Structure formats: structure tokens, C-alpha cells
Amino acid sequence: MIMFYGIYYNSSCLLCSYLLEPNQLKKLFGYIQHPSFDIAADAADAFKDLLTRHKSTVSESLSKNYCWFFTEMNEKLLKSENYITRRQAVKLLGCILLDRSNSCVMTRYVSSKDNLIILMNLLRDQSKNIQIDAFHVFKLFVANENKPPEIVSILVTNRSKLLRLLSAFVYTDDEVFETDKIQVVNKLVVLELQD
Template identity: 35%
Template sequence: MSFFFRAASRPRSSQQDLVRSIKDSLLALDTKTGAKALEDVEKNIFTLRQTLSGDGEVEPNQDHVLQIALEICKEGVLSLFVQNLPSLGWEGRKDLAHCWCILLRQKVDESHCCVQYIENHVDLLDFLVVCYKNLEVALNCGNMLRECIKYPSLANVSFSLPSKCMYEQLALFCSFRYILESNSFELFFQYVELPNFDIASDALNTFKDLLTRHEDAVSEFLISHYEQFFELYKRLLTSDNYVTRRQSVKFLSEFLLEAPNAQIMKRYILEVRYLIIMMGLLKDGGTSMRNEKHCFCITGWPATMIFKVLATTGPELNAVLFVTMTHGIIIYSLADRKVFVANPNKPRDIIQVLVDNHKELLKLLHALPASKGEDEQLDEERDLIIKEIEKLVRLSL
């Protein structure tokens, strides 16, 4: 981190003066002159925003931007930004979040200096997550968190470390991985159900980024935290809130159909407890849950998502999907890319659940309206599922 002090012997620049002014005004917020300090803070942050992104007429000087990023890390201003975010007014918070995103992108000697600073001060990430509870700053914090989640590369070594107390490894954790591993991550299962729609939607966007942006790391996390994660996710799938259920179903199909998550998907579809949840969702009173793009096959996978994956990916992913589904109900034919409900290796407990519930399942499947447009293949798939269930019932007699 010696680059933080590279310019120490030079005369102070206007960039250094700006950072010092920001720091001094932030520190003064808790003093008797707090009102005046708040005015100074917001003026300084507005100046910082113009310096980092230009004023619409003059483009920013990249050398000045880099110098500011280094000074902000050297002076610990990133910590002050986060700690004092709730004290700022609406414009000040918006300007600060904008500056935060620009600062994190700055590279010096191939290193993101501000990202490194955050990785050494991971309590800032916990603070940002907790701030979702604050109605006034939640959206700003969500924007800042999603910027942090973009940077996993600086701490890949942490993935191969032996199991130790998490806090012994904090300096090595990337911000993305740290959020997944921290207790704060569980809060997102609460935030996506907050009564404020805008905040709940923003929290869901952050939650999605955490589980999709870095596929290999997410796969490792889900494998090692399978029971804990899906027990929490089950609450979303069975939520009293219809919007939460629908969004959770849609997102589950998206991130489990990612190629690195093939092992997790295989395990998930073999569990009766999750089959029962999906059967319950098939009965959901919401029309969209039953006959739009989230209409479920008996395994619980949205049929249109299956067709989209097979239509837009290469043979490698198709093969992965074929292998992972051979113990479920649906098998993919790579030759003609149709979905067949004819797997001879269905687990006995899965078969029993289908047979025991065949009357209601068949009633629901027959009641689904005809598909339109790009989803016409759903009709064929539904008919195949119906025939397979009827076959299972005959064989059980």
C-alpha cells in the first residue's frame, strides 16, 4: 500500500486540499457546529462529484481522479462516508453514492485502491447492509453495495484457505465473498419482504447480484451452506406475500440453471420436501404463477427457462443439464431439444409423492390455459407430464 504515500514530499495539491476539507467537515458533524459542517460536507461532496465525473462541459482529469482516490484511502475518508451517510440530506446522499461508485473503479498499479481499503475495513459492508432498515438511506446503500459486489478478484486466495475462524481471514476476503459469509447476508431474506416496495425491490436486486454475478464463487458458497441457505429460501417460496413467492420462484430457476450450480440443482430436485413446495406453488391462486413463464414442471423447474437455456447455450451446458436431470423427472434430448418425462431412475420417494397427489396434480395441469407465442412448447410438455403421471399411477396399482 506504499502507493498511498507516493506524493508525500510534494507540495499539497488542490486534490489533497479537497479531500482534507471533506474529512474535516465530516468529522465536525458531531460537534456544536454540526449544522454548518453539514452544509460544508454537502458542498464539498458536490465539488468532489464534479471533479470525479465532470460538470457536463469539462471532462474529468483522470490524473486528478486517481490522486483523489489515493488521498481518500490514505485519509480514511471512505469510512467517514459510510458512517455519516445517514446524516446527509437527499442530494448529499445521492452525490456521495455517485462518488463512491466512481472511486471504487479507480486502479493504481493494477490494483483497485478503494476496493482494497474496503476489504481491510469490512465493517463498512455490514453497516451498508444494516442501513437497508433505514428508509431514508436504504436505496443509496443498495447502490453502494452493488458496486462493492462487483469486485471478487483481489481475494481469490481466500477460497482455498483451510477452515478457520472467519475473523482471522477478513483482510483476505473480497467484499463480495465477505457479504455472503457474514451474518449480514441473512438479513436479505427479511429485506425482500419489507413493506416498502421500492426498498424491497432494491434489496432483491442486491440479493440477485450476490447470487449471480460471480458464478463459481456462488457455487462454492451454496455447496458449503446448502442446508442453511435453502432453509432460509424456503421461507420466501412459502411467504404470505404473493409478489415475494412469484419473484422467489423466478429467481430460483434463474440461478440454479447456471452451469456452475449443476451439482446444487441435482441435489435440490431429488428432495421430496422441495417437490412438495413446488406442487403447492402449482396450486397458487395467482394466475401468473401458474400459466406464465414460471409455470412449473413437476420437478419444479419453469419450462420456458428450460427451453431458453437449451436454445441459447452450447452443447457443454446442455450436457450438464442432461446429466443433472437424469435422476429427476425431466430428461433432455440433445438430439431434438425436446423435454421428455420418461426417466426410469426417478427416486422412489419422488414417485410416491406424485402418485399420492396425482388427482389434484392432473386437475391443475388440465386446467392450465393454452400457451401463446413463444411458449407453445409448454402445451406439449404439459401433455407429456400428464401422460407420465397417469403411467405412474397405473404401475402403482
């Protein structure tokens, strides 16, 4: 039985590696945006499973294809006009970046001003659910101890708007969310431009 599991696991990792190649992922990105809800939903589920199962394989693939993958993720999913696509994408992005096996990818992602701008726009989405999911990614930009100067500049320049927006967030069912929100607000308040 143990030998059979080892064969199954190795085959599964090989399949995952194959599906994480850009040529294969391009197809999946297309299916996620399909006009048929059933096809799009199934593709989104497969996409989530693919990116959350074999952690070391996913981490290696994301590191290797970082620019291509996150350009596609940002442009096709996070900026999508479709509510469900945006919501699933921002939720999945949070899962990817908060996974310890993707810490290098997360550090790179939160060092990009373009990514920060996308998340700040998602914080202003009409949907409270998207706002909350976007907050869980946005807090990583604020918590980053090694913020590039351009990130600090954007956060300081937009501080008053961000503080106003965050103060309007009410999500009383989740104490962790409220604690995180307080920490983010406190970090924004004391953030200073670097020389």
C-alpha cells in the same frame, strides 16, 4: 486494461463471496421482507444479482451452505404471504436451479420431498404467474431420472390432481412451455411406484 479488469473481477468475486456468507445473507433475507416496497424491491434485485452473476462462487457457496440457504429460501420467501416476494423467489429459484453451474445443487434440491411439496402448493397459487414459474421448477422433479422413492410416491399419489391441474394451465404465448407441459404430463402418466 486487461490487468485492471482482472483486478476488478477478482475484487468483485471476493465481495460476492463475502455477501454469500450466512451472516450477510440473513440481513438480505430480512430486507427482502421489509414492509417498505422500495427497500424490499431493491433488496430483491440485489439478491438476484448476487445469486446470478459469479456462477462458480455462487455454486460453491450454495453447495457449502445448502441446508441453511434453502431452508431460509423456502420458509421466508417461497412461503411468504406477500405475492411479490413469492413471485420473485420462485422465479429466482428457477434461474438458480436451471443454471448448469448449479447442477449439483439442483440435483439435491429435486431429491427433497419437502421441496416438492412447496412447489406443488405453488402450482395451486391463485396467481397464474406464480403457477407458471413454479411449473418451471416442478418439471425438474418430474424429469429427474434418479427420483428417490419418496418423490415417486408423492407424484404417483397426487397424479390425478396434478394432471387435472396441468391440463388447466393455458399459456398459449409460449410453445416451449406447452412442449414442457406435454412432457411432464407424459412422464407423470407412466410413473410407477418403485419396489
